[in-house]
Amino acid sequence: MNQLITKDMLFEHFAGRSTALQRTSIADWLKQPANQIQYMVWLDEWERHNLQYAADDDKGLSTLMNRIDAWEQQQRAGTLAEEPQVRPLRVRWRWLAAASAVLCLTAGLYAGRQSLLYRTEETAFGETRQLTLPDGSQVTLNAHSALRLPRFGFGDKTRTVWLTGEAAFSIKHTPTHQRFTVHTNRGVEVIVLGTEFDVSDRPGGTKVVLSKGAIQLNYSSPSAPVRQLRLKPGDAVSVDPVGQLTESHTTQPAISTAWRDHRFVFNSTPVHEIANLLRDTYNLQVVLKDQALGERRVTGSFQADDADEFLQVVAELLEINYRQKDNTVTFFE
Amino acid sequence: MAEHILNTSITSSPFRQPNGDPVVLDTDYLIRQAFAEDARRGCELLFRRYYRPLCSQAVRFVHSRDVAEDLVSEVFLSFWKNQAHQHITTSYQAYLYAAVRNRAYTYLRQEFQQEASPSQAELDRTDPVGSLDPEQLLQYTELYQRIEDTVRTLPPQCQRVFVMSRFEGKKHLEIADELKISPKTIEAHLSRALAKLRQVLQMGLFFWLTCFTQPSTSPMAACIGQTSVAE
Structure with a gap:
């Protein structure tokens, strides 16, 4: 089927003269990334033969170069303000002081704007x-x-x-x-x-x-x-x-959203992932007495309203013991 | 006569295979070389090579030379800003066409669906990454054809006014003068043409718009990204 796609056929397609069947074969052919590139090669060629008008590329180029210059100047101004000056400061310190004052002010306003315009729910x-x-x-x-x-x-x-x-x-x-x-x-x-x-x-x-x-x-x-x-x-x-x-x-x-009901669902979940969960959810650091414990897996679904309940259930599922002291939980056989 | 010679020379050229299997040539080879030596020089070569056909492609969608040229220029600027010449390993050509078509499409959507105009960052993100979508390639081609068909089926005077105003960028008064009709009539013709286009563009073509070419981020996001990196 792919061999049927020719440049002529695509030229007809670009001109809006291809049939529904041809469209299907073109779509099929386009599944190959190399053919997508080829599509653009021919589109470019077709476009060159059927130019809608001749854009003035001298004018276009100078517009582009101006835009690039403007952007680069802006970039340079950005890095200058951030990088410490190595040149002698005597001549420029006033200018620098002014610039840094402006920078501080801007940064201050910016930081202020953040807390003014946004609130955080934690x-x-x-x-x-x-x-x-x-x-x-x-x-x-x-x-x-x-x-x-x-x-x-x-x-x-x-x-x-x-x-x-x-x-x-x-x-x-x-x-x-x-x-x-x-x-x-x-x-x-x-x-x-x-x-x-x-x-x-x-x-x-x-x-x-x-x-x-x-x-x-x-x-x-x-x-x-x-x-x-x-x-x-x-x-x-x-x-x-x-x-x-x-x-x-x-x-x-x-x-993925079972946690909304304080429900935890594990499907062959390794213990080290559970350790991450305990850290992220309850601020508990898990210590494994035996590193091999980390590879054990938990399967099951249960509800737990706090860290204590969670630990009890997990310990039961894994048939292990645990000891909690402040924010550290130690798992052992 | 001249046309005839031109045609034969194209089909018999040893550099073209009229019916051969697709052969992907790295047409960008020299431009790549130039980029390696001097980025600006590379950029200029790339621009000179593709600016015209890209503008021609863009104008099929937007029907305004000014908009088309601006849009193509934006694509090159974004290419420069992102140092895209270092990232694109396959084809600059495919990238440029895909980017121009995306932007033309975004422009149309904004114009004909009264969407809020996208910010610069949003526009830059419409530039293609990774492989292209076959269905999207075809749909873009069909989109400009549909637009052309629509313009072609407008009543002659309406079409004339539309082309003079949009494509050629002429002022209402100039057109009024040239066609000897009142500016009021011109407005009527234009709104008729635009209504027709809006109607055609809203028919079914936008079914993949919701989750496809619609990346968004506020300009703030860039700053947030930077601060979190700094931390």
């Missing part, structure tokens, strides 16, 4: 809290988590919040299709119109699980360009502390 260890956002959306904050949101409502452009920790979102679709964006600390951002999903941004990694609807996830790490992923219900994406992204699928996305 939960303590072991606490979960249900919030209703200004747009009617529901958010449940898991223990030891914080959600930063605009103090005076979302405005009419975007709905944006910043999450540290874990939260389950049930986002209302607005009549104006306003996007809702969740930012996390590890370069993951989730963009939705109206849907239900769970975001967890903990020291051990960031994870997004979608229960309903569709979301777009943007992932930007310092080393690579932004990646965009589309998630369908049950899809999960996690990013580990070193920035490695993995995609998976679950048939029971509801499990």
Whole structure:
């Protein structure tokens, strides 16, 4: 089938003269990334033969170069203000003092603006809290988590919040299709119109699980360009502390938000993951007397309202003992 | 006559294979070399090579030379800002076309669906990363065709006014003068053309808009990102 795709056929397609059947074979052919590149090669060639008009590229180039210069100057100004000056200060100190005063003032205003324009909802260890956002959306904050949101409502452009920790979102679709964006600390951002999903941004990694609807996830790490992923219900994406992204699928996305009812669901979950959970949820440090314990796995679902209940159940499931002293729990055989 | 010679020379050129299997050539090779030696020089070569066809492609969507040129220029600026020449290992050409089409589409959506205009950061994020979506490639092609068909089926005078005003960027008074009609009539023609386009554009074409090319972030997000990195 693929051999049928020729340049002539694509030229006809670009000109809007291909049949529905040809469209199907082109779509099929385009599944190969190399063919996508070829598509653009021919699109470019076709466009050159069928120019709508001849744009003035001298004028265009000088516009572009001006834009680039302006941007670079702006960048340079940014780094100059940040980097310490090594040159003799005698001549420039006044200028520098003025610049740093301006910088401090700007930074001060900026910092002030942050706390003026935004408020933060925080939960303590072991606490979960249900919030209703200004747009009617529901958010449940898991223990030891914080959600930063605009103090005076979302405005009419975007709905944006910043999450540290874990939260389950049930986002209302607005009549104006306003996007809702969740930012996390590890370069993951989730963009939705109206849907239900769970975001967890903990020291051990960031994870997004979608229960309903569709979301777009943007992932930007310092080393690579932004990646965009589309998630369908049950899809999960996690990013580990070193920035490695993995995609998976679950048939029971509801499990990701079971914590809202103080319910914990484990499916062959290793003990070291439970240790992370205890740290993130109850601020408990887990010490393993025998390192082999860390590889043991727990399966089961239970409800626990506090750390004590949690520990009792887990110890029973694992058939181990534990001892708690302040914020440290020791597991032993 | 001249046209005839031109045609034969194209089909018989040893550098083209009219019906051959797809052969992917790295057409960007020289430009890559130039980027390696002097980024600005590379950028200029890239621009000179693709600016015209990209503007031509963009104008099929937006029907305004000014908008098309601005949009293509933005794509190159974003290419420069992100040092994209270092990240793109496959084809600059494919990247540029994909980016221009994305931006043209975003522009149309904003114009015809009365969306809030996206910020610079949002626009930059519409630039393609990774592989392209086959369905999206086809739909963009069909989109500009649909727009062309719509413009073509406008009544002649209405079409003339639309093209003069949008594509050529002429002022209402100039058009009124040239066509000997009143500025009021021009407005009527224009709103008729735009209503027609709006109607066509809203029909079904936007089914993947909700979760596809719609990344968003407030300009604040960039600052937040930086502070958390600094910590």
